[in-house]
Amino acid sequence: MADAGMDMSGARQAVTAWRRGACPTLAAPMPTGDGLLARLRPREPALPLGMVRTVLLAADRHGSGLVEITARGSLQVRGLTARSAADFADDVAQSGFPLAEAPAVEISPLSGLDRQALADGQAMAQRLRAVLAEEEAGSSGFTDRLAPKLSIVIDEGGQVDLSGLIADLRLVAEAAERWRLFLGAQDAGLFDAQGAVVAVRASLRALAQLGRAARGRDLDPATLTLPALEAATPEKPAEPENELGAETGALQGQGRAPEMKRGSARQSPRPEAVTLVGPIDLGPINFRSGDPMTRGFALGLGFAFGQARAADLLTFLQQAEAEGAAELRLAPDHGLIVAPLGEAALRRLMARAEALGFITRPDNPARAVAACAGRPACASACLDTKGIAAQAAERLAPLLDGSVRLHVSGCPKGCAHPRAAALTLVGGPAQERLGLVLEGQAADAPSIALDVSDLNGALTRLSRCVSGARLAGESARACLRRLGPAGIAAALQQG
Incomplete structure (x- = not known):
């Protein structure tokens, strides 16, 4: 239920710009069970701590005090009303928060700090945003003809692997200023920087022609022909350097580097992906100008489960600034990063974060659990998903070995984890019951029905069953698959 003081008719008027299938924004917040939800997606990766504090203070003042970081690294503010949403938007505007416009152009949260990045993701993002602005200026309504959730992901090829983010158009750096373009999962070829911009422009035009239902996977890489690229090329394109040498099939003058016929353009293996939870080594840096x-x-x-109190985050940021940190970066998988820190400051700040309830260790079981807003925040939810997620993270900790993803969904829509998970607990019409889906999505038919009143007992029995049945070297997920629905149901029925 929404707050009793909220004028719901006013709220509906406030979100007339919001449409189903689109993402909530600051200008068009989305109605939920606990009021309006606004999402802030930053254009730049590094946000000054003072700016973030201003936004959090406004969230605490105008909303419910609950904030979230989404799976793609956006900030969400809950519990706004029709009146307070406008006041919140004014405060955000005055803070200078660099709001990104749709379509989403996403880069590494460590862009500018990653010493092993092969290319400059921020520079490429600026060029692609300029392309979108030019297309809109040349054809009014261009972006409205694209899918509401269309996304462009730019992977710098460094320590942050963005392959887990679903993308319509994906650029992956494979060498200095050499980018491989993917249309959905389809490899469209290797380009130099100018050619990559041209190819993305041609792809966006093709998607706009297909209409708002079209996604990157619907494009055929073969459509990036010479005529298509010529049509998408500015009148005076920059002349690319053909560092990879001339080959038959290269598109001369269009910025397209020849496709690699065998293997990758990378000259060395990709560095091991850094974990974005806990300490992140930045190497030698200059904390202050003139210092060694x-x-x-x-x-x-x-x-934990994507949500925190703005007041707790403000307390943490106050100490972070006192320890010398200057910026905050939102990160995929419901995370954030503060930098830069010295080694002693890092240890003190990590202890403070743990005391405030934030996750600071990669092996924390809660990281393996995805949970939606749940009741009462979402009107569609039939479960207190956050409470159930906390129970499950504790009871199923022995199973959460990195192979198992647990999804707790308040209804069959499955917003928190739109893919299949090893285990999914989902709410339904009967609030005293929930379904357990094995190797599926929230919308799939449950394999087993559980009583909410016996949830702790059922989860404990499941954990003991898998722990006792696992073979040497077998992952928890492999064991669950081997046991199957019949074996798991039998274990859950035992007293």
């Missing part, structure tokens, strides 16, 4: 280079760190935090 010193080893620097960043601290990555996770929100």
